[in-house]
Amino acid sequence: MRSDLRLPALRRHRLFESADLDETRELISRVMQPHSLIPQGHAHGRSHMDFVRIGGFGVGTIRFGGAIQVDVEAVDGYFLLMFCVTGNAEVRAGGRKIIVDDQHAVIRAPGEPFSALMSPDCEQLIMRIDPASFSGDTASMIGAQTSVSLASGPMRAWKEQLKLVASSDDLLNIATHNPTVGAHVESLLVGLLCGYDTRHGVSSQSAIAPQFVRRAEDFIAANLAARIQLPEIASAAGVPVRTLSEGFLRFRHSSPISLLRQMRLDRARQIIRESTSELRVATIALDCGFTHLGRFAQGYRDRFGELPSETPRSGNSR
Incomplete structure (x- = not known):
């Protein structure tokens, strides 16, 4: 399955490429959290990760060189949202099995564990969000969720805005280097994720x-x-x-x-x-x-x- 997300600007923020899984695990852990990688089968190619920070969140992609299981004991102090740009993943979280693809995302709160079995062609899009980006009530509401559909109105809008940011070199560069612009981009994406009206700070149609x-x-x-x-x-x-x-x-x-x-x-x-x-x-x-x-x-x-x-x-x- 191939998504309509091409993300050309984000591709130019590549952190690494590697054919060594130990090196891959170490480099990803520096940005995300400690985890284990368990290859499924013998064939394994090169892994890569693209990543950029904008305001209080980071967004990136991760692709392993083949089918792999990722085990995380605890998300390290941030909210994690993940869906697949290509391929799919079978995620076990909160006592549930969740099929993640380009229309279905998984959400994990700080300190929560999860395990994901990635298909050979899977490329994840990951977003890590500082809890300070949410109000207390909103953080609690999002923390209670394990999955969200990207086909709903607010999340379709969220995905389109994410696509715009990750596809425009000029916008992405300005957002990463200009704190004021970065804060506006963060407010828009986090606001759409929460289903909140960012102009008035009141609850709108919530995707979560x-x-x-x-x-x-x-x-x-x-x-x-x-x-x-x-x-x-x-x-x-x-x-x-x-x-x-x-x-x-x-x-x-x-x-x-x-x-x-x-x-x-x-x-x-x-x-x-x-x-x-x-x-x-x-x-x-x-x-x-x-x-x-x-x-x-x-x-x-x-x-x-x-x-x-x-x-x-x-x-x-x-």
Whole structure:
């Protein structure tokens, strides 16, 4: 699996390349924390690490020359966020097994252990964040998490901003050498990670939501065409209806049913745009879980500013 993150500017901040795993472990430990490396199989090539500091956080990439297991006894005094630019990793943390790739990240708080089995083509993107970058409440909230989806709105924005910083030589160099610019970049990335409005310091739609909220979102995404109701979503999330509704209100500023409707509309729009005029709008609406075509058309116009029949179809030009 290859991500859309190319990171050309970050590549020019290479700390080392090495074919020696002992040297690799020592050099990474100077930036991160002590750890052990256990190769999986006999073939092993060159490892490398790119890394740069901006304000109170550091961002970099690590690639080993083959499949490898990384064991960390304790994250050394910072918050660690890691996902894969290429390949994937199987991470064991907080009593869970987490599959990490370019759409799913793992988070570890200071002092927490973890173990990761990296695929042969895995390149990690790692971010180490000073706890002082967070307020006490925010640090506690993030510390309670073990994973986060990079496909959610706030985290998509976070990933796009990270991509911008790591792709622009001028921006990255200014951010690393100018404390004022570095502080602004840090505030933006940390603010998006927390789901906070950095202009006003108030809670916005938080990507770092409780596990039951994310379980509900996954269930909704997998059942867009089904006639699911709130009790079914709560059951799939493993919490009472009231707990689910309160969680969505606090962390998503919405309700589960509103999210279901929005995701259905988004899916319908995607299908319309990719189809030809031979595929009827009514068929698309039914396939996306809408049974009342008039309400579908009204909701579509409210969300996208146009009727379904007015959305251009790219399939017609093929």
